[in-house]
Amino acid sequence: MLLQLIVSGLLLGGIYALLSLGLSLIFGVSKFTNFAHGDFVMVGMYMAFVSYGMFTLTPYFSWPLVMLGGVGFALLLYLVARSTIEKSGLNQILVTLGLSMVLQNTVLLFFKSDYKSIPATFGSSIKLGTVFISTEMLIAFVIAVVITGGFFFFIKYTDTGRALRAVSDDRAASKLMGLPVNLLDPIAFCLGIVLACLAGALLMTVYPTTPTIGSGYNLIAWVTVVLGGLGYLQGALFSALLIGICETVSGFYLGADLRQAVYYVLFILVLVFRPQGLFAGLGMKKVKR
Amino acid sequence: MRSFLSHKKSDYFICAAVMLLLSLGLLSSNKYTLDILITTVYFCTIASAWNIMCGYTGQLSLGHGAFLGLAQYTSTLLYTKMDISPWLGMLAGGLTAMLLALLVGVLALRLKGPFFALATIALTTILEIFAVKFDGITGGSVGITIPYNPSLGNMIFKDYQPTYFLFLCLLALVLLTTIYISRSRLGSNLVAIRENDLTAASLGINVFRNQLYALMISSFFTGVVGTLYAQYVLFIDPAGSFSVIVSEKAALISIIGGAGTVFGPLIGGILLAPTEIFLRTWLGSTYQGAYLIVYGVVLIFVILTIPNGIAGTVSAYIRKCNCKTEQASGDD
């Protein structure tokens, strides 16, 4: 049973990783606090839904459209929030809270509040020993892993990626070194939001969506980022998996109505007693701020 | 500029004038009008209480719902289970909220910016989950209906005027406290902390302790006004009491009105609370959620263009005028 729980949790965590990586990147590079991150996941879900409705494209095929839309929304966020970058973090929170309200309710206006879902493409599962693995979740997980891998490759081995890491490491110094920080900000925003939207598209294969679904994902993303250590991209990855497992295991052993409480308590404890994150100092290379 | 530090006694005059004007509402007996006024004053009060902590020290709390809810549950349970008058329950509610604030403060006040905000959101959610879980005490997600037994001792009234009067008294109390704090050492310290905590500490200001005081005062008033509201609506449930939305609204109102000013939350509340009701009535039934879009856009607009809010901008304008006349006479 435990093994089953861990496997289910890992699969879930894989998708969480996508949303938290994006958040972590934006926070690292632009020092921008995005409280509307979950709403971009929601937007991603709706984009996947619309592509299915209009062209019967499942999210496995509509991702280019979702990415394109994600870039659009990233630029919208960037335009709205640009003037608050490098300024008061408080204003960033408030602006994104405002944006979150606008996004949620605009979607509500156009799509109404019904649950939107698309039919499962496979809907079956694979049995490995005593463990069942959902095909949908597995595919989503594999895609998430591939995207995450691609993302890390990009961050590590391309010039833009290196520049992003440098800015994340020390923004002021990077500016002095002549890095085009003003150009890197929108790039980080685009990457981050596109990741969130893709996560949304993948989630769409598994869960239905409503306009208000983003708030939950927003908190999960933040919890993950904080547990992983701010700006530690690998940390975000590990803690996403951890949160996934924590959700299923505590849901089973403690009661399904308490599992959110479990990781929120964990979150507060980590914030207060180990603000550097759970994995800091475990030989992890930091892409820290 | 944020004119939180008021030096003038005129604040008391403005406060009195506002209260007098608001109390004109007591002449009405239309429950809808009174409900709008009550809702307005309720949000003014919550926003003012929120402002004491967040407007002053710049720590964004999105967890005032936790204080509000805890106080509401305290007073309601005392009343429905042990038959203790809400008048005492109100105080008890305020005090439990304050105790929670003490705990939260000790744990979370060293956090800054988004992390304090996140921790407070998480706290609110945890409390909501517990309120649902321990249904033996709290009645669970179904909530608690407060039986309608109008009497002064029960703080339940047939008409809305007495309730409105109580709300007005509370608002006045919070405003006076704010004015008092703004002239006191605490206020000066808090604003210094908001501007730069390192410098503040170097002057001898204990950052942590001052913020803790502010949080406790703020949560006390939040709790008290919450219990009064519970006695007005006669119903509480976890989703409504431990709501992040309430905190967000308090923040929104304060910031649009002018966070860190005495009258900002008041202006914000008077503008936004009735607007929300009217927008919901006009747009709500035809365009779902349209009023929230308006809200969001206004919030973004205010933050980007007049981050000091209405009161902050107006008083900066006044200051500018005064400065001009001064500069005309003086050198430099």
Next chain:
Amino acid sequence: MLSVQNVTKRFGGLAAVKDVSFEVETGSIVGLIGPNGSGKTTLFNVISGVYPLTGGTVTFDGRDISSMESSRVANLGLVRTFQIVKPFNELSVLDNVVAGAFQRCRNRDEAEDKAMVAMKMLDLAQYKDTLAKNLTLAAKKRLEIARILSTDPKMIMLDEVMGGLNPQETEQLVETVHRLHELGITMLIIEHKMKCIMELSSKVIVLNNGQLIAMGTPQAVVKDPEVIKAYLGADYNVESY
């Protein structure tokens, strides 16, 4: 008044201040010089409690303040300015100074009076209602001093208050420091402008690479070969006026 004994501060493996000891006698003005990165500001931060120290002890006015928080250190009467000015930007000049004055008074009128005294001493009275962010750099530096002055300090530590000022402004500020000294305030001053240090201080301490390399009268110190080597070894940046 202030006694620093074997103070060491490490950041990770790097020692920013190594085994530094000195005394500041009551009523004196002591200069603290050294090339950039020699650990002067770190030493200030350690003494004033911004950073916890790694080793050694600091005593002020007979009390051990080694592990005290900066606000308590300030409450004991030891306050400091910052190298990069940190005024409360959105507050008026008066409110800035009142924030300091309030540490010693209970009510606002009293605090304002106290603040006005400090502001007059530093020529800030006419900017009373100006927002701190709108002041010139020179006025901001004076504001920093006025603010700490209004806390009734026994000793103040000034971190490059003359830096970036023109000669005339510098001269005025030196004047002011003299006046403060006459009020009986002990001082520890970091300064790059050698002329000011020579003029003001009775004793000079020289740091290099976090270590104390020379201590003595200003005249003796500038002739010290160790000191000259240190300054020449680094960029020669002792401003000569």
Next chain:
Amino acid sequence: MKKLSWFLILMLASVTVLSGCSSSTPANTAKPAEVIKIGVIQPRSGPLAVSGEDSYWGTKIAIDMVNEAGGIKGKKIEAVVADVPNAGAAQNEVNRLIQNEKVKVITGIYGSAMAEVAAGICNRNEVLYWEHISVTDRLTKQGYKSVFRMHINGSLFGEQAAQIAESYAKKIGLDPTKATVAVVSENGDFGKSIAAGVDAYTKKAGTKIVLNELYDSKTTDTSPIVLKLKASNADIVIATSYINDGIDITKKSKVLDYSPKIFLGIGSGYGLAAYGKSLEKDAEGMIDLDPTSTPVLKNLDPNMAKAVEEFQKRFKAARGYDSPTVGYLAWQATWVLLNNVIATAGGTDNLAAMIKAAKELDIKVGSLPTGAGVKFDESGQNTRAVISAMQWQKGKLVTIYPDYLANAQGIMIPLPAWNKR
């Protein structure tokens, strides 16, 4: 500061004027006795808006139909609609409807918090409150005089659900006293009141409950719940869910290869069109307990059948899909309210007459599209509200229980393993 104070005073004055205006205008426009005003409250924004909107259309279509048939005694019905997404809004809007719009009857609402607040205010102001969806027991247990609920309450719902479970258990040869039952419910008031009802009934019947689990309906991944069900190895599962979690529980059941002998879903989680749409053939054979949303028209009185048919057409035109249960509940409640209560009382002006008309209602079970009848008990609870078992068959919901409502035979009882479906 002086300017600031003027500014404040000006603003205040304008607000006073504004609220004054809003309270005075309706008084001018209200044309007495020409229309009958009815307050309609539903959550049309916020998290409950999905079903709130469906309910709203149910009510609206009923009112439209009555109006087109000439209204009541020649007077048209005017619906005064209010969006009530939370308890605070309920306080505000119900007061507006009563004070400014002068309505004497209010009907609603999906969401128990709002129902409780609304019912309290209506009762205090001597306004008839006609509840058609909310199931919390407490609503009719406060001694309210003018509050009626057409829909079943939570504990009766649970009881009937347990009864249905029992009858199916018998059908497949399980001894009710030996069969094991697992109850999982969303932890909102809906799930909790039903869980309590199931619990009470099974205790009486001697059935053993081996798992009684609550969960948060906002939960994204339900695999721990399904694993718990699997571990409990119960014969019968009664699950109360909203849509997201309902769909996911079914999906995860398939993924984890879990099929109990009998699975009874309760609530929108298993009955909404979205359920069938997103599960497609996996929905086949799943049972939803709710008042039926597939009425058998030939069993109804011909006039009623015609009206229901008309309603179905209009609802589909308005919303784009067949009416879910809440739509029928709202429609029939409003239909009865207008045709049987207000019409009998001769309008809405006399509360006592309306209460009397309501209390005297005696409509037999099976007369309304969901199979309900109407007979209120002392507290104002309809004792003839019934639930039925519906099953997904070939992508559509059909009613399989009770027999007088059934339009199809139950299939796949007991549930076969997933690979044999």
